[in-house]
Amino acid sequence: MANNASTLKRIRQDAKKEARGKSQRTALKNAKKKFINAVQAGDKNAEQLLNDAYKAIDKAVAQNHIHENKAARDKSRLAKKLNA
Numbered sequence: 488m489a490n491n492a493s494t495l496k497r498i499r500q501d502a503k504k505e506a507r508g509k510s511q512r513t514a515l516k517n518a519k520k521k522f523i524n525a526v527q528a529g530d531k532n533a534e535q536l537l538n539d540a541y542k543a544i545d546k547a548v549a550q551n552h553i554h555e556n557k558a559a560r561d562k563s564r565l566a567k568k569l570n571a
Contacts, residue, residue, distance in 0.1 A: 511552045518543040519565065526568050537569055 489495050522536040530536075541562060548558045 508550075508552050511547055511550060515543045515547050515553070519561065522565060523568060533569060537565060540565055 489498060518536075518540040522533060522540045525533040525536050544553070544558045544561055547553045548555055
């Protein structure tokens with residue numbers, strides 16, 4: 488167990504940051520999954536869902552939850568699914 492105040496504070500901060508990051512990554516995963524399911528079902532709304540997924544990816548990058556290269560890779564793969 489931590490002994491000084493700054494370490495205890497850092498532990499509390501890390502727990503909050505982890506919770507925010509987890510919710511952001513979950514939202515990202517859900518947006519990608521909605522798009523993939525729409526493409527597989529042949530839904531006409533897939534382009535809008537692609538834009539929503541792009542927005543979620545960009546937001547995750549801006550908040551440093553995922554790396555820029557992973558974001559680019561995910562966007563590329565999603566676009567390929569739409570055009571396939």
